[in-house]
Amino acid sequence: MHLCVETVWALRVPPDDEAEDLHEFALAWYRFSTEPGGLDPTFKQSARPAVWVRFGNAEHLERFQAGFPEAKLGPSSRFTEALILLESWKDATALQPKVLRLLGEEREEGLERIIRQDALEDY
Numbered sequence: 001m002h003l004c005v006e007t008v009w010a011l012r013v014p015p016d017d018e019a020e021d022l023h024e025f026a027l028a029w030y031r032f033s034t035e036p037g038g039l040d041p042t043f044k045q046s047a048r049p050a051v052w053v054r055f056g057n058a059e060h061l062e063r064f065q066a067g068f069p070e071a072k073l074g075p076s077s078r079f080t081e082a083l084i085l086l087e088s089w090k091d092a093t094a095l096q097p098k099v100l101r102l103l104g105e106e107r108e109e110g111l112e113r114i115i116r117q118d119a120l121e122d123y
Contacts, residue, residue, distance in 0.1 A: 003056035005099050007092045008032040010050040010083060023052070025072035025083045049092035051099055053082040060103050067102045 010030045016022060022029045032052060053071075055061045064071065064082055073079040084099075086092045 002054075003060055003103060004052075004054040005096055005103070006034065006052050007089070007096050008034055008050055008052045009047040010052070010085060011047040023074060023081060023083070024076060025074035025081070027076065028072070030083065048085050048087075049089040050086060051084045051092050051095050053084075053099060053103075055080055055082070063103055064099070068099070 010032055013022065013029050013031050015024075015029045019031075022031055024030075032050075033047070053060075053064060055064070061073075061079055061082075065073075068082070068084060070084075072083045072085075074081050074083070084092075084095065086095065
């Protein structure tokens, strides 16, 4: 698993066992979108800007918990993700590079970084 840190719009939704795109944090379920237009218009007002982290290893989790003890962790069966809810998109985008620095990573887009790492593993 690779580390991923992204700024997202987080919409709290009811649990749905069949929905594969939900993320569980502290017994609450969220759906993410990187674009506000990607959310259902009836729920758009309820979405909050957030920084979402998918940990690459246990060391990332330990460093993150030390730096952001207020963050929500999930899923409950294993802590592989974290969510920091913020008041504005500007706050979320400003926090993202700080999270990356704390975890000892350079700022790279999550998917682009994963593809590059996978390509290097092929050599």
